[in-house]
Amino acid sequence: MEEGRDLLERRISREDLLKLAAATGAAGLVAGRTGLAGAARAELAKESGRLQVLDWAGYGNDGGQTMFAAYVKKYPKNKPQFTYMTNEADALAKLHAGLKPDLFRPYVGWTKYFATSGLVQPWDPKLISNFKHLNPFMVKAGQLNGKQYGIPEDWGFDQILYRSDKVKPKAKSWGLLFDERYKGKIAWFDDLEMLTIAGLYLGFKNPWNQSDAELKKSQNLLKSKKHLVRLIWSSETNLWEAFGSGELWIAYAWPNDWVQMKKKKLKVVYMHPKEKPIAWVGMLMLLKGTQRYHLAHAYADAWSSAKSAKWLEDNYGYGHANTLARPSSSDLMRVLQITNPRAVTLPNAYFDRDIPRRSLYAKMWEEVKAA
Amino acid sequence: MAVEGEAGVPAVSASGRRRTRLDLTAPALLGFPVVWLVAFFLVPIAIVAAYSFDIYSLFPGKHGFTLAAWRAFLHSSVYLGLFWKSVKMSLIVSAVVVALAYPVAYYLALSGTKRKYVLLLVLIAPFLTSYLLRVLAWKVILGNEGVLNSFLVWVGVRSRDHPISQLLYSRFAVMLVLTYVWVPFVALPIFVSLESLDRRLLEAACDLGASRWQAFRRVTLPLSLPGVMAGFLFVFIPTVGEFVTPSLVGGTSGYMYGNQISDLFSTGFPDWETGSVLALFLLAVVAVLTAAFARFLQVRQVTAH
Amino acid sequence: MDVALSANGKRVLRIFFGLLVVFLYAPIAILLIFSFNNSELPTFPLSGFTLHWYHQFLTNADLKGALETSAVVAALSSVGAVLLGVLASVALARKRFAAKAAVSALLLSPLVIPYVVFGISLLLFFHAAGIPRSILTVAIGHIVISLPYTILVLVPRLDQIDVALEEAAADLGASPLQTFRLIVLPLILPAVVSAFLIAFTTSFDEYALASFVVGTRITFPVYLYSALRFPSQLPQVIAVAVVVMVLSLIVVVSAEIGRRVAERRLSL
Numbered sequence: 001m002e003e004g005r006d007l008l009e010r011r012i013s014r015e016d017l018l019k020l021a022a023a024t025g026a027a028g029l030v031a032g033r034t035g036l037a038g039a040a041r042a043e044l045a046k047e048s049g050r051l052q053v054l055d056w057a058g059y060g061n062d063g064g065q066t067m068f069a070a071y072v073k074k075y076p077k078n079k080p081q082f083t084y085m086t087n088e089a090d091a092l093a094k095l096h097a098g099l100k101p102d103l104f105r106p107y108v109g110w111t112k113y114f115a116t117s118g119l120v121q122p123w124d125p126k127l128i129s130n131f132k133h134l135n136p137f138m139v140k141a142g143q144l145n146g147k148q149y150g151i152p153e154d155w156g157f158d159q160i161l162y163r164s165d166k167v168k169p170k171a172k173s174w175g176l177l178f179d180e181r182y183k184g185k186i187a188w189f190d191d192l193e194m195l196t197i198a199g200l201y202l203g204f205k206n207p208w209n210q211s212d213a214e215l216k217k218s219q220n221l222l223k224s225k226k227h228l229v230r231l232i233w234s235s236e237t238n239l240w241e242a243f244g245s246g247e248l249w250i251a252y253a254w255p256n257d258w259v260q261m262k263k264k265k266l267k268v269v270y271m272h273p274k275e276k277p278i279a280w281v282g283m284l285m286l287l288k289g290t291q292r293y294h295l296a297h298a299y300a301d302a303w304s305s306a307k308s309a310k311w312l313e314d315n316y317g318y319g320h321a322n323t324l325a326r327p328s329s330s331d332l333m334r335v336l337q338i339t340n341p342r343a344v345t346l347p348n349a350y351f352d353r354d355i356p357r358r359s360l361y362a363k364m365w366e367e368v369k370a371a
Numbered sequence: 372m373a374v375e376g377e378a379g380v381p382a383v384s385a386s387g388r389r390r391t392r393l394d395l396t397a398p399a400l401l402g403f404p405v406v407w408l409v410a411f412f413l414v415p416i417a418i419v420a421a422y423s424f425d426i427y428s429l430f431p432g433k434h435g436f437t438l439a440a441w442r443a444f445l446h447s448s449v450y451l452g453l454f455w456k457s458v459k460m461s462l463i464v465s466a467v468v469v470a471l472a473y474p475v476a477y478y479l480a481l482s483g484t485k486r487k488y489v490l491l492l493v494l495i496a497p498f499l500t501s502y503l504l505r506v507l508a509w510k511v512i513l514g515n516e517g518v519l520n521s522f523l524v525w526v527g528v529r530s531r532d533h534p535i536s537q538l539l540y541s542r543f544a545v546m547l548v549l550t551y552v553w554v555p556f557v558a559l560p561i562f563v564s565l566e567s568l569d570r571r572l573l574e575a576a577c578d579l580g581a582s583r584w585q586a587f588r589r590v591t592l593p594l595s596l597p598g599v600m601a602g603f604l605f606v607f608i609p610t611v612g613e614f615v616t617p618s619l620v621g622g623t624s625g626y627m628y629g630n631q632i633s634d635l636f637s638t639g640f641p642d643w644e645t646g647s648v649l650a651l652f653l654l655a656v657v658a659v660l661t662a663a664f665a666r667f668l669q670v671r672q673v674t675a676h
Numbered sequence: 677m678d679v680a681l682s683a684n685g686k687r688v689l690r691i692f693f694g695l696l697v698v699f700l701y702a703p704i705a706i707l708l709i710f711s712f713n714n715s716e717l718p719t720f721p722l723s724g725f726t727l728h729w730y731h732q733f734l735t736n737a738d739l740k741g742a743l744e745t746s747a748v749v750a751a752l753s754s755v756g757a758v759l760l761g762v763l764a765s766v767a768l769a770r771k772r773f774a775a776k777a778a779v780s781a782l783l784l785s786p787l788v789i790p791y792v793v794f795g796i797s798l799l800l801f802f803h804a805a806g807i808p809r810s811i812l813t814v815a816i817g818h819i820v821i822s823l824p825y826t827i828l829v830l831v832p833r834l835d836q837i838d839v840a841l842e843e844a845a846a847d848l849g850a851s852p853l854q855t856f857r858l859i860v861l862p863l864i865l866p867a868v869v870s871a872f873l874i875a876f877t878t879s880f881d882e883y884a885l886a887s888f889v890v891g892t893r894i895t896f897p898v899y900l901y902s903a904l905r906f907p908s909q910l911p912q913v914i915a916v917a918v919v920v921m922v923l924s925l926i927v928v929v930s931a932e933i934g935r936r937v938a939e940r941r942l943s944l
Binding site: 400636661 | 678679680681682685686689690692693696697699700701703704706707710717718719720721759760761763764766767771772773779781782783785786788789790791792793794795796797798799800801803804816817819820823874877881883884888897900901904910913914917920921924925928929932936
């Protein structure tokens with residue numbers, strides 16, 4: 001009962017808020033914003049309890065504190081509480097199994113899936129002061145039917161990492177992941193994206209939506225090359241451990257993995273394949289039925305600030321959607337093409353996208369692992 | 372509720388008054404445990420069964436009775452192949468474990484050592500410590516930069532650039548760790564069956580002219596077989612569904628059937644129908660094995676007391 | 677002549693036993709050594725003594741929270757399992773009833789279910805029943821898997837007790853509950869303590885099942901599993917490992933010794 005009333009009150013006051021925004025709209029942005037801020041502050045006072053965040057390991061109290069430090073400072077009574085997800089599918093399973101976070105962070109390939117799943121609701125960008133600094137290409141990727149379902153945050157590429165002292169690639173190509181010469185030294189990633197990569201390598205027109213015949217060919221390629229693979233990694237730390245200790249020489253990897261391996265003084269190259277890398281961006285998404293609507297927005301705002309963004313770039317080796325942020329490392333600047341807002345799209349890379357037949361892809365990927 | 376005839380309780384004690392107070396009947400005693408297991412053990416398994424036939428589902432969409440997932444599974448050489456691979460790994464582990472545990476149990480039970488219970492405790496104590504940590508210990512040992520390789524480099528047997536690299540993330544690593552983890556547990560039932568062996572049988576065999584080896588083969592071994600079978604099954608059943616050890620030390624080649632089940636329910640795009648089918652199939656195999664060998668798995672034989 | 681073993685055979689087996697003990701304890705010893713080693717990586721040569729990792733884990737709030745959660749879960753589930761186990765064991769050891777074989781098969785069946793199967797079963801069940809995942813859901817599952825162990829410890833002990841004692845008590849007018857409390861319970865107490873400890877350690881150490889049904893408050897093994905994937909956390913995890921392992925060894929060994937002493941005294 002109590003919860004029901006809270007919900008009702010909030011919905012009413014959110015309408016009030018919109019009216020307020022409309023009324024002040026003509027009077028100018030500044031006035032509008034202060035009015036909004038006032039109303040929002042009143043709303044915030046009503047929201048209670050710790051903010052429930054479903055995120056990836058490494059982004060909570062286990063090392064990612066700086067990303068939301070501003071939030072914690074402002075709302076010490078509503079400190080975030082974390083549940084960790086292994087990947088989006090795991091998050092989906094957790095949500096279906098009754099976990100009720102306020103927000104979570106799937107990647108862009110899943111935006112459409114979640115936006116149409118009925119599990120999430122759009123954000124109100126007006127409540128996120130740093131929103132205007134976010135990369136417009138990434139912001140657009142977070143939209144569906146004109147509504148902002150995802151707030152873009154960290155981004156990067158899927159490319160190939162290899163030891164230049166051990167490996168001589170025949171070409172700058174995804175084919176290095178299937179190179180017979182390096183049996184037992186190769187790592188793939190535990191995700192159906194491997195089928196997309198196989199499709200890219202085989203030159204299919206739309207690797208995200210392959211025909212049955214194409215998909216079969218991609219799967220057969222992976223099945224026939226799996227004996228080369230030492231590890232199909234699902235956590236980066238696992239990859240670092242194995243790559244760092246010389247168990248692996250070649251891996252599907254993210255920019256941060258390259259940064260980490262460089263830190264270990266390994267001779268590594270982060271290769272841009274000719275079939276093009278896949279670019280991705282993490283999207284904060286807001287759950288339907290959240291009891292902490294405004295707190296969630298404040299959290300997203302903290303994540304989106306230039307300060308958090310720079311910290312992320314410097315410490316995690318990814319890019320950040322906030323275009324004001326610049327990493328300290330010139331290597332990272334170059335690899336991520338930080339100054340080029342179009343780095344994530346063609347002609348440089350394919351922006352990751354929805355896979356319409358995701359469950360079929362998933363089934364076929366599981367079969368590759370089982371084979 | 373009928374009061375059953377109780378063993379050893381004299382009929383005279385059943386005065387009318389006491390009869391009404393006689394709450395500790397079998398149904399009263401068993402009520403809670405049985406209800407608990409039905410609710411939190413049998414019903415959950417029934418739900419998995421319902422899931423595998425798509426009678427029940429957590430995900431929105433059209434659902435109804437279908438054998439599709441079962442049919443796909445039974446026609447898929449992939450999943451059955453993986454199952455067979457896990458069975459083979461698990462059989463090898465079980466056999467090695469029994470081969471290691473038997474001589475030790477034999478020594479403790481029949482060598483006449485006075486401290487056999489102390490030594491037995493020494494043997495099984497590691498089994499009672501953390502499973503994950505024992506796996507971790509091997510991860511620390513087997514890696515390229517791990518204890519073993521760094522030791523070999525240190526003493527000059529291997530050069531730094533050429534460590535023994537196939538130790539970790541391999542089928543070998545999984546089987547080694549599983550063997551390590553289960554040896555203490557299996558020594559127990561074998562010890563019990565050997566200890567309850569009547570030594571006079573061996574003496575009689577020797578009197579009849581049998582050598583020690585013949586006595587062992589004809590008398591000791593057959594009589595300890597129940598313990599061996601129990602030990603074998605107690606390793607085989609959990610290891611065939613194992614997923615924790617392979618996920619930590621197995622890499623691609625050590626991937627097992629249990630990992631597949633776990634992945635289908637977590638990291639893979641949720642395909643809980645297929646996952647349920649895989650889980651039930653494993654359960655069915657285990658149930659058949661258990662039923663077939665039930666006489667070896669009696670309560671008395673797995674307790675050391 | 678010894679009919680079971682020749683002198684040589686005994687020597688060989690003794691050596692074999694020694695080697696197996698080394699095999700069993702060496703990894704544990706290695707963990708112990710490296711928990712004091714002043715390096716992030718567990719590699720030879722050793723680089724100096726430090727208590728840094730122990731200190732670090734004492735200040736790690738997440739880790740302590742996880743240990744606490746596990747302690748609560750283990751306490752709840754071991755008490756639950758022992759209560760249910762005593763009820764079931766008394767019935768199995770003392771009563772005759774219809775379908776006894778089937779009932780005991782049911783009571784012991786959690787022994788042979790692969791945890792991955794049971795884990796997903798409970799996951800689906802809790803969802804179907806609308807029960808949110810929490811430390812209670814973990815405890816519920818742990819009671820199921822610990823129950824057969826408690827029965828395996830309690831039934832043999834009950835079998836050893838002379839039924840005449842209980843008959844005498846009944847003849848002297850004690851109610852069944854009184855008989856249980858005054859006669860049976862003190863006699864099986866050592867076994868009850870063992871059962872409790874087995875259930876406690878089983879729960880405290882259990883990962884596979886917990887990983888499926890754990891809520892936002894994670895248990896120690898679940899924490900450990902995720903920490904195992906972080907190389908930088910490895911040394912402090914090793915330190916905790918050593919503490920937990922040594923503690924459980926002490927508890928188990930002393931409990932076992934205590935039980936034997938107590939049982940010997942009680943059976944006099």
